[in-house]
Amino acid sequence: MELVYCLCCGTRTTEQLVDGVPRARCPKCEWVHYHDPKVAAGVIIFDSKKRVLLVQRAIPPVDTWTFPGGYVDRFEDPDKAACREVFEETGMTVQTTELLGIYRAQDSPVLLLVYLGEATLKSAPPRALHECKDARYFTQEEIPWEHLSFETTLRALKESYATRAEARVE
């Protein structure tokens, strides 16, 4: 219950229980402010040497590493949002191959959809672009496990290795 004024009519909202949850409600027009989850999407890209693509953040948490990703826009498909974020952050064109999982950190409103993906044949090599300080591939041993951006980054990366190890018999 943080919203103070009704987004519909500008009246000061009051706190009321709606569906058993305290929510900001307009006493004049009855409009209720629902805190919806935020949807984000990311892609874990492996190259042919089984190295994984990580970017170093230039935005908080600064200097930490994660796979590319970001918020999904309204009416945007999450897999396309994930590929768009990779392009914006690294200049690479990639495609998703499967959904790895959906992750949420405790007390976080963000639902993170993580895909596995691969660079297209004509993709440029990774370079640090939007909101990034660095962008490159890491072997599993080289991954900066102690400097990952989020707890969900760690969980998804670990699960991607578990999935890939079984799936990739070459």
Ligand SMILES: [Zn+2]
């Ligand atoms: Zn109102």
